[in-house]
């Protein structure tokens with residue numbers, strides 16, 4: 354494992370060696386993956402909805418604790434706009450509290466309703482959002498840190514589609530809490546750039562889908578290693594719910610429905626429903642389902658362990674830091 358190179362408010366907050374967080378990955382962020390992220394010196398978040406029952410979810414939390422030999426880790430709580438969809442989030446949180454999980458990554462809509470429970474349990478929370486305005490209101494509500502997403506991000510990059518280079522310059526400057534930049538990131542030079550912009554670290558998603566510790570079939574991972582930065586698509590804009598996914602046959606079919614102006618969700622359901630994604634990861638049939646993927650797929654060039662991926666990123670960050678040092682004008 355690469356020894357610590359950068360010390361920031363994020364490494365302090367999470368008690369980790371490297372300012373690298375790995376966001377929740379629906380169906381994929383299980384104990385093996387999150388445990389590997391923590392053991393490599395970063396922080397990861399288990400996605401409760403990925404498991405068939407609450408007992409399975411609890412078992413993953415216990416397994417992760419074993420893998421990390423007691424080192425802390427996190428869970429991901431994706432808050433929906435529909436209150437009825439959020440009822441089970443309280444249950445997911447209760448299980449995490451019972452299992453003494455240390456960190457929560459909230460995402461989607463405002464985490465405000467869940468903050469008293471999270472805070473009372475002594476957990477730390479990072480909220481992932483897509484605008485400075487939402488970041489400021491989450492910070493005011495009491496979150497400990499913010500992950501700000503650029504338009505490049507896999508999953509839900511928001512409706513404003515603000516580029517990461519802008520988010521990185523705007524959001525840390527507009528907040529007192531530590532900020533990590535996310536979306537389209539997967540190289541050390543981008544980690545260095547994020548730090549230079551004023552962020553305290555980065556959060557990765559797509560870059561990690563090719564990790565050896567991710568359970569998905571190798572045919573899926575191999576396809577991701579072949580992608581370039583233009584191999585993603587935005588779908589579901591028609592529902593005001595931008596989703597950046599792998600450009601595959603299903604994503605094209607969804608875009609065709611949108612182009613026809615169809616607004617009845619039932620027509621989209623067979624294409625976009627979650628179990629299709631799980632089946633695609635299991636079989637390796639990467640044309641099936643809308644598979645979250647950011648432009649950062651460009652950096653996922655080989656299947657490698659989480660530790661090796663981190664080593665690569667840190668090596669590149671150090672090389673670019675040295676390059677910057679070499680650009681300085683003497684006495685400049």
Ligand SMILES: Cc1cc2nc3c(=O)[nH]c(=O)nc-3n(C[C@H](O)[C@H](O)[C@H](O)COP(=O)(O)O)c2cc1C
Pocket residue numbers: 375376377378379380381400429430431459460461481502505506507508509535536537538556557558559560562644645646647648649650
């Ligand atoms: C396969 C996949 C599944 C994801 N599932 C979730 C999720 O369940 N909850 C969540 O908050 N974010 C989810 N995300 C978003 C990531 O946590 C992260 O915010 C995003 O991937 C960052 O952008 P990047 O993919 O360009 O690195 C997912 C991303 C990917 C690629």
